[in-house]
Amino acid sequence: MNVTTSGSTDPEAVSARERARALALLPLLATGLYYGSPSTLQATTLYQFMPQLSAYLAFGVWSYLNEAPLQRIGLLPWRVTKGLSWGIGTGVLLGPLNVLFILKIVPLLGSDYRFLAETPHAKVPLWLMAPWVILVIATLVELNFRGFLLGRLVALGLPHGIAVPISALLFAFDPFMVATFQHLHWIAVWDGLVWGTLYVTLKNLLVPIVAHTVEVLVLYGVMRSVLM
Template sequence: MGGGRSTVSHADRLLVCRDSRHLFRVVSRAQSIQVGSRRSPSVSVMPAIGHTQLVHPPQVGGCSSVEALLFEKPAQFERRAWLVWIPILATGSYYVLPDGLQRHLFVQFVPQLLSYLCLILWGASNDRVIERLGLATTQFLGGLQWGGLTGGGLGMWNLFIILAVVPWLGWDIDFLKETPHAQMPLWAMVPWTILMIACLVELNFRGFLLGRLAIVLQTCRWAHEENEQKANTRVVLAIGLSALIFAFDPFMVMTFRHLHWIAVWDGLIWGWIYMRTRNLYAVIIAHAVEVVGLYLGVRAVLV
């Protein structure tokens, strides 16, 4: 700056990008930074998602610009990420309402409607929203691979649970014939309605809710510790909480009754994939492939 001399002493910075896993570690220790004749205190950078004071380049060591998005200051990383608490609190509040109110379809959709509204407000407050959500066009092919395999496997497993294990336990599955999904014509559900539902649900529960919840937990005051194990624990906490919110969505519970528990492990697996790949296409495709298999299998047996 202005011909001044800039030196950095006793500094060690390491940036690791492990293949396509989007797992990064940034360790920075600066005992003294001198710009001209002015000295600044030491700078520390947390080894956690979204924690860094490095300026992100468009490409670093083979990492894409989507991966570089993780390397920003917490305060600048995302604005209004706290909006994620609104649909979470709305979901919990639903269960303290009187039974009569809980049965109203509009009331059941209030948490999701609030979540989409918060998503819009959050998106209007940040740049590169498509990349932040994991919807960059370069991620689509990778999403097909992850989503196809995961969706097929989960579909077969959950079909076995619904058609074999649940009846063996003495629980009813005949109510599935009365769900809104079962009432729709086959040509309308497969694949168009299922794909639309998968896009909206994953945009909400993984893209917005899980993604922003992870940011909030990583950037809160008590999270500012250089401890990778604690950083990973916070990610696991975000995945677990988002899976529970997904499984206990009011419409999910009222429509699928005791089968809504299946959404817990679905949410955990999809959440893990999303946090590992930062690819929303992967979980959208996994969701759609699984539900197509479940819908056709259950329909063949019950209808």
């Protein structure tokens, strides 16, 4: 991966020289293919990861073809302070709101949340949900959905008001997300809308990375104490 940071430091300033922006459409097509496949195939765990795997493949090719890929997706060392402040604040706000929604609103809607005790996240050893592990996972997810997918949709010329909802819906309807969190996967829609809006506004990928990490820590900590 070429991490050269020569020239302008604004991701929008280098977008005109960007190659292979259309690779961002690959995970979109893969998601559509998944939902158009037979239900027996959709139930296969490996097949559920097809959109994500195609996205990381596309991201790898795009990174190879473009100089300064980290700059283009908004990962810049001098933006760490703003990334931490906005990210922590957003995560601290969204985490409790989502906990409140799951524990109070979901039962009122006639649904249940106790199935979460049977998800892979609840069954893995506790050390696998340590903050640094969650940070790594959140980084990979945000590199995909916000940094690569959303960033490239904007680079293709889509207005923020269209690109952000598209990326949020792809995030929420990721097959593994839907299979794991069932009806609660809709929570990821407003998470994606908030994180995506902050990303395109601040042009700083650290914001959604940190927000994602903090929110998961809050959700996991509270829900584990409730369910276990």
